[in-house]
Amino acid sequence: xxxxxxxxxxxxxxxxxxxxxxxxxxxxxxxxxxxxxxxxxxxxxxxxxxxxxxxxxxxxxxxxxxxxxxxxxxxxxxxxxxxxxxxxxxxxxxxxxxxxxxxxxxxxxxxxxxxxxxxxxxxxxxxxxxxxxxxxxxxxxxxxxxxxxxxxxxxxxxxxxxxxxxxxxxxxxxxxxxx
DNA sequence: CCGCCGATCTTT
DNA sequence: AAGATCGGCGGG
Numbered sequence: 001x002x003x004x005x006x007x008x009x010x011x012x013x014x015x016x017x018x019x020x021x022x023x024x025x026x027x028x029x030x031x032x033x034x035x036x037x038x039x040x041x042x043x044x045x046x047x048x049x050x051x052x053x054x055x056x057x058x059x060x061x062x063x064x065x066x067x068x069x070x071x072x073x074x075x076x077x078x079x080x081x082x083x084x085x086x087x088x089x090x091x092x093x094x095x096x097x098x099x100x101x102x103x104x105x106x107x108x109x110x111x112x113x114x115x116x117x118x119x120x121x122x123x124x125x126x127x128x129x130x131x132x133x134x135x136x137x138x139x140x141x142x143x144x145x146x147x148x149x150x151x152x153x154x155x156x157x158x159x160x161x162x163x164x165x166x167x168x169x170x171x172x173x174x175x176x177x178x179x
Numbered sequence: 180c181c182g183c184c185g186a187t188c189t190t191t
Numbered sequence: 192a193a194g195a196t197c198g199g200c201g202g203g
Contacts, residue, residue, distance in 0.1 A: 056195080058188095058189095058194075059195095060194095061186065066195090079195060109195070109196075155195055177181090
């Protein structure tokens with residue numbers, strides 16, 4: 001489910017980005033997931049139907065966004081970690097004045113949300129009907145398996161050994177240092 | 180370019 | 192008390 005999102009476009013009004021880095025979080029069985037151990041008020045969206053955005057507040061100041069996937073009530077989610085800006089770069093820069101280079105616009109889960117104007121009010125947004133202006137789209141330019149790499153997920157202690165991060169090696173918009 | 184540290188608040 | 196992070200600062 002997760003690697004198939006590489007190469008897919010995220011759109012929010014004039015802003016368009018191509019997803020180059022994702023992480024899978026596999027429901028209440030995954031010790032690294034917010035859904036681990038069962039639902040809480042904060043994670044309600046993850047336990048709902050697929051195709052919605054699960055947005056959470058991180059480290060007291062950042063928003064991060066996941067695509068809910070898999071069956072209703074299973075709480076599968078794919079964290080959008082990085083995208084390559086395609087269009088609407090002016091709007092992204094305006095939303096992220098701290099970014100000094102274009103590569104800092106969307107290279108990280110909280111940066112991506114800031115650039116696309118995604119905050120807590122987007123939790124539960126429907127990505128299929130784009131009821132809040134955010135959607136996923138494909139232009140046919142998908143990433144081939146040979147052009148992907150996998151690694152462990154970033155920033156976790158629980159579930160740190162599971163290789164559920166996928167990215168496009170060599171793409172300058174992938175977060176962190178190359179691995 | 181790299182590593183360290185503080186910010187800030189929700190959840191456990 | 193720790194966390195699915197980021198950016199500023201100092202050193203190489």
